[in-house]
Amino acid sequence: MEQKDVLKALQRDHAAELKLAAERLSGTAKHTEIIPSPVLSEMTGHTILLKPENLQVTGSFKIRGAYNKIASLSEEELACGIVTASAGNHAQGVAYAARERGAKATILMPQITPPLKVDATKAYGADVVLHGDVFDEAAAYAAELSEKQGMVYVPPFDDYEVLCGQGTIAMEILDDVPDVTDIVVPLGGGGLGAGVALAVKTFRPEVRVIGAIPEGSPAFKNSLAAGRVVAADQVVTSAEGVAVKRPGDLTFALLNEFLDDLVTVSERDINEMILLMLEKHKLVVEAAGAVSLAALEHLNLRSRKFASAPGPHVVVPIISGGNIDTVTIGAVIQKGMIARGRIMNFEVELPDTPGQLVKVATILAQERANVIALDHDQFKASGVYANAVALGVTVETNGPDHIDRILVALREAGYQPRRIY
Structure with a gap:
């Protein structure tokens, strides 16, 4: 995104746009219900309440941003068709939303995308094209198709309407958990994190927003340290949903201002949390969705800039998705059992x-x-x-x-x- 577009987005009426996104999503996206986690609460010494977006329509939070973006398009734009790139979950969100609005969708996905996500995307009526080894290569080709064929490109994260759609998750948390002190969110391209941070700092700025990334996906850590967007040399992680080499320009601008902390987790941490969710909560969680859970044992909650009272925190990790194929989950279960x-x-x-x-x-x-x-x-x-x-x-x-x-x-x-x- 060009700098002038970033600045223009930052000047919009965030409260009004977030409320509009919530209205658009009413009746389409589920208001996922908070799930208390006694096992994680005991493990961390804080009250842990899960926000299970793995139980969302299409199996992840991505339907929120995709639908909000497509709902904002005119009939003329919809008639041109929609194109996007995704490691899987955004693809399903766009395919679902396009079908609901009667538009044709073409989805570019990297070669590493699990077959489950490819098949699920096709099931919503979208045309799927596998291209490139990582998301960034698929995204470049999607942008090329958009320019050549006149289709409307729906970015997976670096877009104001998209991130406002994701921000409705935070709005639900703030309504459902009035005493929340911290929200933990996985970061890939930053759409979820930026949307959550924008909503939190717009409506309840005293609540902390903590980002979580895998060790093998360091783009956001490097960018925040540098004070500008820096692409990672390589991305190596099982959490393909956050395997992004370059964060978005708008998402970085928002997170650089609003993110309170950043936590790095290991592949072992991720595998253990996938197994724990299966055993203790009977929830299927994909690797990217487990990143925020894996961060819980590494949080520094001893001091809070806006703390109004001492004592245990009320922490809500966002489980971003549950689209994991059976072969992968079998391997993850074995690795998790070995690790434990x-x-x-x-x-x-x-x-x-x-x-x-x-x-x-x-x-x-x-x-x-x-x-x-x-x-x-x-x-x-x-x-x-x-x-x-x-x-x-x-x-x-x-x-x-x-x-x-x-x-x-x-x-x-x-x-x-x-x-x-």
Whole structure:
């Protein structure tokens, strides 16, 4: 976005535009209900209330911004057709909104987009074109198509109407949670974060807005540190919904002014939260949606610029989406279980004599370790002529302490187990 357009957007009547967005979305987007999280509250020492946009129409918050933008278009603009680029969730929002308004939509998606999101977008009647390795390459091609074919480009984040649509999430939180002190939001291109920050600072400026990013998607961290938009050299994260190399110009301008803090989370943090949501809340959360949850244990809430009273905070993390394919979620569950000490794999070398496997199995049974897989292989022994066999074992465990007890029991029996993961 050009600087003159950024300045023009910043001068608009934000309160009026946000209220108009809420009116447009009434009856289309769900007013997602706040869900208390006892497990996260106990973990952090603060009151944690979830804003589950994974339960939104199309499975993510993106319907809000996409619909608000398309609802603002004239009939003549709609007749030209709509084009956009997206890693998936914005694509579904645009496809849904275009269908509702009777417009044709063409969606550019990067090659890494999960098949679930591609198929879901097509199901809303949009034409899908896969192009580029990351969002930015797909977006460049979408802009090219818009210019050549006269279609209206609906940006995924760097657009005033889009971010006002996303800002309605914050408006709902402020209404539903009057005592909220902090809202945590994942940042990719910044549309969600900027919309939330704009709404919060317009209506309740004492509430803090905290951004969260994966370690492998550092564009916003670098940009905020530099005081200007800086593209990341590379983006490597499982959270494809926030895998953006370059933040938006308008979203950066708003977040540079209104964002109160920024937290970085690891891939392990993200995987653990996806698993925790499944187990404790029965919620399916995609990686980008888990970024704000992963940030909760890293928040610095000891001091607040606008604190009116001491004590625990009331924190609302926004779960931005739940569109995750079954193959990915299976891998994430396994990684999350490994990270939390719920699965262990080890190797141990045994004498190649009858009964050794039974001895190991007996030890595992005594320690109440559930065997998932065994690999009994003579060819993996340390020496070609050694009278030994290598045994690989994967067991289900109850946590790090349980793993330690299993390994100690094996060593006390004369074995030398080597933990693989």
